[in-house]
Amino acid sequence: MMLAVQSMTMVEPRDTSGISPAKSLLTASDEFVFLIEEVPRKLRRMFDASTARFGLTRTQWRALVYIYRTPGMTQTDLAKCLELERASVGHVVDQLERMALAERRAAKGDRRVWELHLLPRAIEILPQLRAEADMIYARLLHMISPTEIRAVRALLTKMSGNLESGSEDRPPR
Amino acid sequence: MMLAVQSMTMVEPRDTSGISPAKSLLTASDEFVFLIEEVPRKLRRMFDASTARFGLTRTQWRALVYIYRTPGMTQTDLAKCLELERASVGHVVDQLERMALAERRAAKGDRRVWELHLLPRAIEILPQLRAEADMIYARLLHMISPTEIRAVRALLTKMSGNLESGSEDRPPR
């Protein structure tokens, strides 16, 4: 994403009478960054298509998976997992309750919080979505060796670390 | 993103009285996919912070860069570049006009379309944002060799190709 050349969507100029560009504002790095963004974007699209077939949004599905993993988790917990605000999570939980996929249960010991639990209907659906996800992953990694995957993983981990706050511009210690 | 383990945000279960998970719905692939998503997400955040300092959203900034690259481009053109709907682009252009960063000019020869052009104020701002972007990229690629970058690029390109429609599940011809 970022900016980059959007797979070089070609658009011929109509009237170059505008302010003429003095110096390129598009660099080689932009292209690389675009590429880094491209794979996740395609994955998102495919997952959206999968979840939509079940009447779910990707966010709803992710919420279900997290609740599945940690039954009784709090909305604030879920917000951290989904990287959403608490208010947004509240809406998502509303939706899941309305669809009878999850429910809020009063937590004993803390009357502020709700414990989130899945309902049977969710347990039916999740494995099917799991299967769809596996198919997408299989396609993603088709004809790519474990060695290559390890290499990419290592590099991405390094890049992610580079962007961590604290690794400002100075070499990491 | 996808689902994955969100950097393993740990959340201890409160009350495991829920439906007990029979089989894992989180796979090793999920972790890899999460990692693929992590770098772009961090980049997005940093860019958002940069553009916000200039009173711009990332979308507005991207729009400016594309208009810079192709003065006179159409809103439909821009929508393709930004991967947005035409309606959304209309809003963005409204904003840019209000901020006196860009303008619509009637296109001669086709009275349906607007030609998009930057205004001087945008030309002042863009190089500064370019500099911020370069700093972020430098940080991203810190201590990573050109060879490694080429390797990641190749693999990501391959993965992207794997997800291309037409490469369904069958090996590419």
Added chain:
DNA sequence: ACCATACTGTATCATATCTTACAGTAAAGG
């Protein structure tokens, strides 16, 4: 010329998310 079709931008509505503020509750410090 005329008509059917396609395209451009916009208006309108729906949705997802964030921000801010708040009420209820908990916890910690006197």
Added chain:
DNA sequence: CCTTTACTGTAAGATATGATACAGTATGGT
């Protein structure tokens, strides 16, 4: 105890984006 502080979920409003429908315009076939 009581007060202050912190935390949880919700409400209300703002914003970004998408979906749909539409008016105006272009284009191509006849």
